Amino acid sequence: MAQYDHSDDSVIVIVGSGAGGGTLANSLCRHGLKVVLLEAGSRYSPATFRNDEWFAFNQLAWLDKRTASGSWRVARDFPNLPAWICKTVGGTTVHWAGASLRLEDYEFKTKTHYSGVGGANLLDWPLTLQELQPYYSMAEDRMGVTRTNDIPGLPGNNNFKVMYNGATRVGYQTVHTGRMAINPQPRSGRAGCMQLGFCFQGCKSGAKWSTLYTEIPQAEATGRLDLRPQSMALQVRHDRNGKATGVLYVEQSGQQIFQKARIVCLAGNSIETPRLLLNSASSMFPHGLANSSGQVGRNYMRHTTGSVYAIFKQPVHMYRGTVMAGIILDEARLDPGRGFVGGFEMETISLGLPFMASFLNPGAWGRDYTRQLEQYSNMAGMWIVGEDMPQESNRVTLNHAVKDQWGLPVANVHYDDHPNDIAMRNYAYKRGAAVYEAAGAVKTIEVPPYPSTHNLGTCRMSAKPGDGVCNKWGQTHDVRNLFISDGSQFTTSGGENPTLTIVTLALRQADRIASECAKRNL
Amino acid sequence: MKRREFLQKSAIVIVGTAVVKAAPAVGANGQWSGLRKLSPAQAQTLLVMARQIYPHPKLDDACYVSTIEELDAQAAVSPQTARLIIDGVAQLQNSTGGKFDRLSPEQQTAALEAIQSTAFFQKVRSTEVVSLYNNHQVWKQFDYRGASYPFGGYLHHGFNDLKWLPNPPDSASPRG
Ligand SMILES: Cc1cc2nc3c(=O)[nH]c(=O)nc-3n(C[C@H](O)[C@H](O)[C@H](O)COP(=O)(O)OP(=O)(O)OC[C@H]3O[C@@H](n4cnc5c(N)ncnc54)[C@H](O)[C@@H]3O)c2cc1C
Numbered sequence: 250m251a252q253y254d255h256s257d258d259s260v261i262v263i264v265g266s267g268a269g270g271g272t273l274a275n276s277l278c279r280h281g282l283k284v285v286l287l288e289a290g291s292r293y294s295p296a297t298f299r300n301d302e303w304f305a306f307n308q309l310a311w312l313d314k315r316t317a318s319g320s321w322r323v324a325r326d327f328p329n330l331p332a333w334i335c336k337t338v339g340g341t342t343v344h345w346a347g348a349s350l351r352l353e354d355y356e357f358k359t360k361t362h363y364s365g366v367g368g369a370n371l372l373d374w375p376l377t378l379q380e381l382q383p384y385y386s387m388a389e390d391r392m393g394v395t396r397t398n399d400i401p402g403l404p405g406n407n408n409f410k411v412m413y414n415g416a417t418r419v420g421y422q423t424v425h426t427g428r429m430a431i432n433p434q435p436r437s438g439r440a441g442c443m444q445l446g447f448c449f450q451g452c453k454s455g456a457k458w459s460t461l462y463t464e465i466p467q468a469e470a471t472g473r474l475d476l477r478p479q480s481m482a483l484q485v486r487h488d489r490n491g492k493a494t495g496v497l498y499v500e501q502s503g504q505q506i507f508q509k510a511r512i513v514c515l516a517g518n519s520i521e522t523p524r525l526l527l528n529s530a531s532s533m534f535p536h537g538l539a540n541s542s543g544q545v546g547r548n549y550m551r552h553t554t555g556s557v558y559a560i561f562k563q564p565v566h567m568y569r570g571t572v573m574a575g576i577i578l579d580e581a582r583l584d585p586g587r588g589f590v591g592g593f594e595m596e597t598i599s600l601g602l603p604f605m606a607s608f609l610n611p612g613a614w615g616r617d618y619t620r621q622l623e624q625y626s627n628m629a630g631m632w633i634v635g636e637d638m639p640q641e642s643n644r645v646t647l648n649h650a651v652k653d654q655w656g657l658p659v660a661n662v663h664y665d666d667h668p669n670d671i672a673m674r675n676y677a678y679k680r681g682a683a684v685y686e687a688a689g690a691v692k693t694i695e696v697p698p699y700p701s702t703h704n705l706g707t708c709r710m711s712a713k714p715g716d717g718v719c720n721k722w723g724q725t726h727d728v729r730n731l732f733i734s735d736g737s738q739f740t741t742s743g744g745e746n747p748t749l750t751i752v753t754l755a756l757r758q759a760d761r762i763a764s765e766c767a768k769r770n771l
Numbered sequence: 772m773k774r775r776e777f778l779q780k781s782a783i784v785i786v787g788t789a790v791v792k793a794a795p796a797v798g799a800n801g802q803w804s805g806l807r808k809l810s811p812a813q814a815q816t817l818l819v820m821a822r823q824i825y826p827h828p829k830l831d832d833a834c835y836v837s838t839i840e841e842l843d844a845q846a847a848v849s850p851q852t853a854r855l856i857i858d859g860v861a862q863l864q865n866s867t868g869g870k871f872d873r874l875s876p877e878q879q880t881a882a883l884e885a886i887q888s889t890a891f892f893q894k895v896r897s898t899e900v901v902s903l904y905n906n907h908q909v910w911k912q913f914d915y916r917g918a919s920y921p922f923g924g925y926l927h928h929g930f931n932d933l934k935w936l937p938n939p940p941d942s943a944s945p946r947g
């Protein structure tokens with residue numbers, strides 16, 4: 250592994266080692282570039298993961314303080330946990346379930362297609378699906394996505410059997426075990442799925458793609474990666490010409506270090522990336538670095554979500570096997586006739602008993618609630634994921650009244666549902682319940698959204714500098730050698746789980762950075 | 772602050788249970804042993820309360836004792852938590868003429884409904900929702916097996932053994 254000097258200003262510094270940062274690091278190293286990868290969390294491995302929900306949560310989740318506001322129920326139930334994401338080498342790709350879908354063509358052009366939706370800060374992406382297709386293909390190959398590259402689908406578990414039967418009985422056509430970045434059989438150095446059922450707790454068999462044991466070791470093998478775990482970026486600094494000069498970060502001991510850089514790339518996920526820019530305000534950039542548009546932190550999106558659980562007369566044991574074991578794709582389309590714009594998917598989900606008790610109805614107690622929990626082994630479950638509307642007032646800001654362990658203001662996440670989000674969620678709840686009733690459910694339960702697992706849009710791409718933070722390469726409009734490399738770039742959320750697109754954008758950005766470096770433009 | 776406590780708490784559960792040696796226990800005769808801060812009477816009221824918050828007739832008292840153990844351990848190290856719990860128990864008893872433990876389940880539930888928005892109630896509930904459902908004895912009753920890696924996962928242990936619905940076709944769900 251490489252070790253670069255703190256004063257080496259020829260390195261590229263990447264903040265965050267998850268889907269965006271980990272992938273970008275590997276690609277840049279393979280292009281022959283020198284990379285310092287700063288990661289706030291510690292490094293674990295499949296050997297140190299545990300099939301235990303609370304243990305894994307404490308081991309892997311981002312628990313540094315955050316605050317939440319707005320009318321979403323998460324602000325009431327989980328005021329200090331607006332998002333459920335990771336702080337560890339590999340980022341949230343350690344927790345993720347692996348669902349890997351491409352965005353649809355129309356989802357890149359929402360301003361064009363969703364006319365008449367009031368109160369939404371819609372904008373077309375400055376790029377098209379066509380431009381992204383070759384990179385989507387590369388990403389699917391690297392991640393080993395099922396039903397692409399001649400990789401078969403995964404075998405469905407009991408939870409999927411229930412979904413499949415209900416879905417086909419109500420007339421849905423496209424229902425299968427999904428496109429998953431999980432190996433059915435060993436491939437590319439990763440093992441096959443053992444159907445452990447603990448995808449959210451770190452995959453102990455390594456069947457599921459995570460930058461932790463794919464991109465990052467591959468980058469290390471090039472000899473060009475200097476990975477620094479337990480290194481929390483505090484500030485991006487710049488010179489008099491407005492060029493980024495490097496990153497100030499703090500080690501676990503409290504020691505602060507300034508790492509010089511040729512280029513800085515931010516991939517701290519959509520809450521920490523804007524927080525870092527806002528915490529980097531200076532006399533030249535009084536509203537935060539790269540924020541001349543005022544859009545840093547705005548248009549925060551989390552997808553329209555919710556879950557439907559159903560109780561059956563006979564056992565399901567939904568917790569056995571892959572958590573996202575199957576998908577219904579029929580509702581992922583543009584059809585305003587349903588009372589909303591945008592599409593959604595229904596994907597199986599399961600929680601172990603410990604999380605189920607906390608999330609089935611947060612805060613609930615008493616005999617009616619425990620009667621439901623006693624039906625645990627007869628439950629099936631699905632998660633709804635659909636496009637949500639960007640709104641300027643849904644926003645990550647600095648909460649100056651609350652400081653983290655390093656003395657920096659924490660992020661406040663404000664979210665109000667848009668009427669379109671509510672219409673979609675209510676429709677999806679009904680469809681989900683119909684699926685389970687068709688399979689014989691004796692009771693269906695609508696479950697409110699969990700803390701956000703998908704976080705998007707807070708440094709969005711735009712053709713015009715006034716409309717967003719970065720251009721179609723993720724390069725910030727204001728600071729030429731500063732890039733946004735994670736889900737913050739999304740102009741709009743699309744209706745699909747975002748990670749495949751985050752990886753795709755990172756692969757494309759790496760090629761761009763390498764060619765601009767070769768041309769001495771950077 | 773509810774969630775914060777919840778999180779801190781769950782961290783303690785995991786680290787804590789391994790360290791605490793003399794765990795509190797309640798015998799068949801209702802005698803408590805091993806308490807560090809709370810009195811046996813306080814522990815007993817908390818146990819009755821815990822049984823009403825997440826009532827499962829099939830679970831015996833031992834399943835609920837881990838919640839009391841956790842509250843006691845926290846009270847032992849934090850005077851603030853100790854005050855919250857001790858005052859909360861006293862108020863609950865006051866509001867029921869000192870008879871809370873002996874009321875009917877319906878009356879106990881009503882007394883708890885009256886205090887459900889207090890910090891005390893939320894402390895007990897948020898501690899219990901983690902410690903009760905993280906208990907391996909409880910898992911057995913709910914037919915939840917927990918860790919599957921030690922036996923090789925569910926691939927050969929029933930991940931697709933559901934028989935009361937037809938199997939999806941191979942195109943939707945390859946047999947692997
Ligand atoms: C339970 C769960 C299930 C999911 N399932 C799916 C799924 O099936 N399909 C899908 O597409 N997506 C899924 N997701 C979402 C997916 O994990 C994220 O979209 C993706 O990982 C985001 O990538 P990222 O690069 O933006 O950030 P992350 O992967 O979160 O990585 C960010 C990293 O940056 C680090 N960091 C942040 N700030 C700093 C700083 N200042 N200094 C240093 N380091 C910092 C963090 O510690 C973290 O490790 C799931 C998420 C969860 C939680």
Ligand code: SF4
Pocket residue numbers: 431441442443444445446447448449451452453454455456457570571572
């Ligand atoms: S079900 Fe498969 S992907 Fe999920 S944790 Fe188990 S082995 Fe990994």
